[in-house]
Amino acid sequence: xxxxxxxxxxxxxxxxxxxxxxxxxxxxxxxxxxxxxxxxxxxxxxxxxxxxxxxxxxxxxxxxxxxxxxxxxxxxxxxxxxxxxxxxxxxxxxxxxxxxxxxxxxxxxxxxxxxxxxxxxxxxxxxxxxxxxxxxxxxxxxxxxxxxxxxxxxxxxxxxxxxxxxxxxxxxxxxxxxxxxxxxxxxxxxxxxxxxxxxxxxxxxxxxxxxxxxxxxxxxxxxxxxxxxxxxxxxxxxxxxxxxxxxxxxxxxxxxxxxxx
Amino acid sequence: xxxxxxxxxxxxxxxxxxxxxxxxxxxxxxxxxxxxxxxxxxxxxxxxxxxxxxxxxxxxxxxxxxxxxxxxxxxxxxxxxxxxxxxxxxxxxxxxxxxxxxxxxxxxxxxxxxxxxxxxxxxxxxxxxxxxxxxxxxxxxxxxxxxxxxxxxxxxxxxxxxxxxxxxxxxxxxxxxxxxxxxxxxxxxxxxxxxxxxxxxxxxxxxxxxxxxxxxxxxxxxxxxxxxxxxxxxxxxxxxxxxxxxxxxxxxxxxxxxxxxxxxxxxxxxxxxxxxxxxxxxxxxxxxxxxxxxxxxxxxxxxxxxxxxxxxxxxxxxxx
Ligand SMILES: Cc1cc2nc3c(=O)[nH]c(=O)nc-3n(C[C@H](O)[C@H](O)[C@H](O)COP(=O)(O)OP(=O)(O)OC[C@H]3O[C@@H](n4cnc5c(N)ncnc54)[C@H](O)[C@@H]3O)c2cc1C
Ligand SMILES: Nc1ncnc2c1ncn2[C@@H]1O[C@H](COP(=O)(O)O)[C@@H](O)[C@H]1O
Numbered sequence: 001x002x003x004x005x006x007x008x009x010x011x012x013x014x015x016x017x018x019x020x021x022x023x024x025x026x027x028x029x030x031x032x033x034x035x036x037x038x039x040x041x042x043x044x045x046x047x048x049x050x051x052x053x054x055x056x057x058x059x060x061x062x063x064x065x066x067x068x069x070x071x072x073x074x075x076x077x078x079x080x081x082x083x084x085x086x087x088x089x090x091x092x093x094x095x096x097x098x099x100x101x102x103x104x105x106x107x108x109x110x111x112x113x114x115x116x117x118x119x120x121x122x123x124x125x126x127x128x129x130x131x132x133x134x135x136x137x138x139x140x141x142x143x144x145x146x147x148x149x150x151x152x153x154x155x156x157x158x159x160x161x162x163x164x165x166x167x168x169x170x171x172x173x174x175x176x177x178x179x180x181x182x183x184x185x186x187x188x189x190x191x192x193x194x195x196x197x198x199x200x201x202x203x204x205x206x207x208x209x210x211x212x213x214x215x216x217x218x219x220x221x222x223x224x225x226x227x228x229x230x231x232x233x234x235x236x237x238x239x240x241x242x243x244x245x246x247x248x249x250x251x252x253x254x255x256x257x258x259x260x261x
Numbered sequence: 262x263x264x265x266x267x268x269x270x271x272x273x274x275x276x277x278x279x280x281x282x283x284x285x286x287x288x289x290x291x292x293x294x295x296x297x298x299x300x301x302x303x304x305x306x307x308x309x310x311x312x313x314x315x316x317x318x319x320x321x322x323x324x325x326x327x328x329x330x331x332x333x334x335x336x337x338x339x340x341x342x343x344x345x346x347x348x349x350x351x352x353x354x355x356x357x358x359x360x361x362x363x364x365x366x367x368x369x370x371x372x373x374x375x376x377x378x379x380x381x382x383x384x385x386x387x388x389x390x391x392x393x394x395x396x397x398x399x400x401x402x403x404x405x406x407x408x409x410x411x412x413x414x415x416x417x418x419x420x421x422x423x424x425x426x427x428x429x430x431x432x433x434x435x436x437x438x439x440x441x442x443x444x445x446x447x448x449x450x451x452x453x454x455x456x457x458x459x460x461x462x463x464x465x466x467x468x469x470x471x472x473x474x475x476x477x478x479x480x481x482x483x484x485x486x487x488x489x490x491x492x493x494x495x496x497x498x499x500x501x502x503x504x505x506x507x508x509x510x511x512x513x514x515x516x517x518x519x520x521x522x523x524x525x526x527x528x529x530x531x532x533x534x535x536x537x538x539x540x541x542x543x544x545x546x547x548x549x550x551x552x553x554x555x556x557x558x559x560x561x562x563x564x565x566x567x568x569x570x571x572x573x574x575x576x577x578x579x580x581x
Contacts, residue, residue, distance in 0.1 A: 039512070120512070129372070132358075144330075163354055165449045169443065224373055
């Protein structure tokens with residue numbers, strides 16, 4: 001029996017670029033080049049490893065986002081995913097995490113799954129809650145924030161390193177997994193992978209294909225709203241000294257003047 | 262006055278500091294009602310009452326420890342249905358955010374995560390968040406349902422505000438999903454005796470420049486002289502020199518102490534995301550061009566193995 005794995009990947013503005021907000025207070029996606037969120041590369045990597053360890057498995061990458069978000073799915077296909085799905089609809093502009101989780105859940109159901117794999121958080125929104133929301137909507141166990149994961153005998157197991165303890169988790173399939181950046185380096189696409197990706201099926205869906213009402217998504221459908229965004233004032237230039245043998249003492253002097261010692 | 266639910270983060274009844282900060286915030290919006298799940302409700306209620314909780318809704322069941330996240334969502338949902346709160350506040354830990362998200366969906370409420378401040382507003386609470394590695398600060402409101410807001414450590418001061426803190430049992434019936442993810446085993450993290458990274462007033466961090474696990478003793482010695490927590494960059498963590506639980510940055514902890522001292526850390530955007538809101542920033546780096554110097558109040562261009570031990574000696578001497 002084949003193992004159907006769906007990995008959710010997000011297309012985000014490059015964090016090393018000068019990111020800012022558009023006039024309607026959504027993330028400005030034009031100012032900075034986009035890419036597959038680095039944290040979702042770990043999700044693709046683990047999805048591929050789980051598939052490779054199974055007898056018969058297929059990995060489908062899914063993204064929700066504007067036209068160029070297709071780039072996220074394409075990268076996943078280059079890394080080794082078999083199929084891609086891109087959900088694109090003008091009505092999606094400004095969708096919040098609640099709405100994103102709704103559309104993603106519908107898309108994942110449309111694709112069909114035994115295992116859903118996500119990243120730990122998106123590098124632009126950084127909320128880290130879409131995985132829990134997906135598990136709630138799909139009605140399947142959430143096995144999240146794993147630094148180690150394995151699937152065998154219809155069960156997923158993994159290690160979750162929390163604030164106060166490290167936990168060993170276990171759930172029956174179908175289940176949702178999210179993986180951290182401690183789960184193991186993601187592979188680079190090979191030349192063969194890059195060439196092969198162009199021939200892989202990449203389906204584009206809109207909201208009507210998924211039976212989602214446009215009123216439930218977008219800026220107007222959002223359950224929360226950004227009122228304003230302010231650039232953080234630039235830090236005033238500090239004092240910088242070169243260590244000529246007294247650097248530690250000078251630093252101590254500064255800390256004392258600031259009443260830290 | 263409207264009641265505000267506060268989810269209590271605790272270890273066997275010992276309430277963690279961020280929960281007390283939430284009580285301060287809850288009092289800006291209404292009357293705090295705490296929700297305590299697991300053992301130790303009586304001990305916790307005493308502390309919660311001292312900080313403003315009028316009631317402490319308590320439930321204990323093996324499910325809370327034996328299964329991941331969902332039993333706590335079931336309990337918080339029961340509390341919200343019983344209380345009809347004006348808002349629900351949850352500490353912004355990894356687990357807290359997951360609980361809050363599922364709860365929000367069940368209640369039909371909008372959610373705001375990782376708030377660094379929350380104020381009362383004309384149309385409900387207004388939450389401040391940091392965006393794009395703290396380059397921006399945004400203010401948001403919830404448009405649907407009772408707002409569910411997760412709040413980061415250090416968002417508000419801990420304030421004494423005596424209230425009844427009466428313990429009341431909370432009836433919880435677990436749904437089918439509650440036992441979906443079993444916690445097969447749990448290994449508690451060893452305490453170092455140093456302050457908690459996210460709660461510390463001073464954080465001393467080391468990066469790739471520390472160049473080896475054994476050399477972190479230089480960083481620890483400075484931290485101990487100042488009573489500080491120890492942090493590390495991802496490069497130092499990935500090299501295996503320091504535990505991941507001490508990582509500062511986008512995929513580690515975000516800290517906002519009074520004083521942050523970065524040693525041998527270049528200041529990559531993902532590191533800055535976790536420390537940029539620190540009040541005073543100091544760096545020691547041998548490269549005068551390192552981007553960390555753009556952030557500092559005071560910087561020393563030099564070898565950390567000369568500067569840091571000298572600083573540690575000075576601190577000890579001055580403290581007597
Ligand atoms: C998705 C993603 C998430 C990430 N999350 C995080 C995160 O949470 N936290 C994080 O820190 N990084 C994170 N990173 C990694 C980040 O991009 C940087 O690679 C990392 O922060 C670099 O660590 P560093 O400053 O210690 O090392 P480097 O950038 O190598 O800098 C080392 C510095 O030490 C100085 N130095 C060397 N020797 C000495 C000496 N003897 N004395 C004084 N100075 C010396 C050098 O001049 C240099 O500036 C993330 C990256 C990605 C892609
Ligand atoms: N628009 C999106 N398309 C596909 N996957 C997404 C999207 N948004 C979030 N995800 C997935 O959910 C994870 C957590 O995202 P977030 O909760 O937004 O921080 C990401 O790592 C992705 O796996």
